[in-house]
Amino acid sequence: MSHTTYNKMWAEAQEALNGLLQREIEDKSLKPQKDRITVFQTLATFYIKYVQIFCNLETVYDQIVHPQKRLVIRQVLEGVMGRILELKNEMVELENSEFHYFDDILQDLKLSPEHIEIPIPRYFIKEKLKVLREREKILAQILINSGLQDIKPKKFVKPLPLEEVIRVIQISERARQGRLRATFMKQIYLEEKRERQARLQGVKGPNLDAAALRIQKVWRGFTQWKKTVKMREEEMIFLGMNPPPQFQRISASVARAQNVETKRCEVQGWHETEYKKALVSIKTQLREIEGPDIKESLQDQIRQWFIECRHITGKFPDYPNEEEGGSTAIFSQKTPDQVAAELAAKEEEAAVKKKTKEKGKKEKKKKKGKGKGKGKEKKGKTDTEEEAGWKMAPSNFLPIMEEGNNRYKDIWQNRDERWNFPQEYDPELIKEEKRKEVEEEIRVQVDELMRQELKNLKLAVDREKDKKRKKGKKGGKKKKKKGKKKKKKEKDLTPDRTIDSLYKELVEEGLLIKSKTVKLSDYVGEYSYLGTTLRQVDIEPMPSLTDVRQLIALYGILPLGSQAVHEKAPLVKALLLAGPTGVGKKMLVHALCTETGANLFNLSASNIAGKYPGKSGLQMMLHMVFKPARPSWSDLTELGQQQLQCD
16 A cells, blocks of 8 residues: 555544544543443443554554654554553453453444454564564574473473383383284284185186276276365355465465565665664754854843843842753743732732731631531531542543644644655654754753853842852751661672573573464454343353453553553553463463563473472572563663563
């Protein structure tokens, strides 16, 4: 698809998001609701619409090549992801269940279950692909050097006594000899049988008819088998169990679309590098070209402020400190005329307050006994008037989405981009952004100069001595605050070791294992279409595989893949996957690691038995596991970045 198509998709997603944000603002002003069904319908509707916006924004962010647009889309995308998790948490607290069913709402909105499938953002892997490939190479090299590349995890086997071992070997050897003896006796029997038949029938020549008949039987059986296989395939295609042959091979249009997607990813990388270079070059140009003019204009404005303040107040003002903001505090405040008017107004207000206080004292003396009983009655009424009900909890992600939505409206909604066919960075936007940074840097330098100039003016004009303000001795000594004791820092048990060495030891001990390349979409299962109907008759339905897949995406993949979502979304400390053997628990864990690029630790009891004995050994093992997990999402230079523990 073209740039125009993705720009239209972005505009439609932003329009839908704008409508949802307005609805959320309106719902905040409503009274608390008591009907649980109505509340769930509201939350579910918001959830479904946010998921649809999430799908569109994820596609747009993956395919748009304009670097400055992608920054705005990324901000909104992370806000939508976090809002989906918040709505999920609200529904869990409302229904006291992790599984929710939207079949009736989907029917009203004329949507299918595929429309509420949680997509996995592709930038989780794309943005750290180089680091993941390097980590895979290092892991493979460690496994080869230690001779563990083809060895499966060792299972704990109970040792047998010597007598039991000898008895097992004897049984196996006797069984082997018995099988050989039986085979030998069978061959002797067949030879004797053939000799007896030959003596009875006599010697005969080859029968051509019998040979031809046998060949015909074999050939007809083979052709009939081929026809049966073909009919079986046609029947499966007719029933919809197998795809048609034309769907099994990649068509030319699909191959062309895949090539275009890969090229777009390459263009994204080129534009991103050019954009980062332009951020530095344009800032240096602005500092060289516009820097002197900015510095001169700032100095003129501050001098003019000095003169106006002295003209109105009769003396030069005090220059704000760096903590107060310096000259930014001057320009954020009002003009000298407005300051003088405000001072006069404050004096008038103070005089009025004195008069009202005197009147109030006289009135209080008269109404001491009358007002006591009435106040209690009013308090009781206000307490009973407020009735309990459900109201939407405050959100950490609504401000992020609103900010991104406003940036889209201000910059990109009505912007003419006919000149920018290749969708490269816009230098004017970079200038607007970097001009503010250059102004702030120059403002700091100007503040130092103008503070000295103000001191000189005060000495020259007002004959004021530059007295050093002494800090009060009484307030000099700070009293120690009594409060909670600071928590002791955890002792580093491996201060002299790098994360690479810890990583190598964990791999050699079998605690850190290589995850299988499995996608979450490979965990195939159907949606539960009767969930709402069964709950209405007080029957709790069994969760479907689609529900399990969605929970893994919501609670595991989204917080692990995005730092912004992890920091502000409702906290989920651990995931428990329970069920019988063969239902896909390990597959889901491997899929989670594949989709997020996380390391996989096997800390099961059978795997760690005997490797780090004793209490000190256990502490060392846990320290070695958790130390690589301390670097942040942005610090991807070290090997251990995100960890997942599974049993």
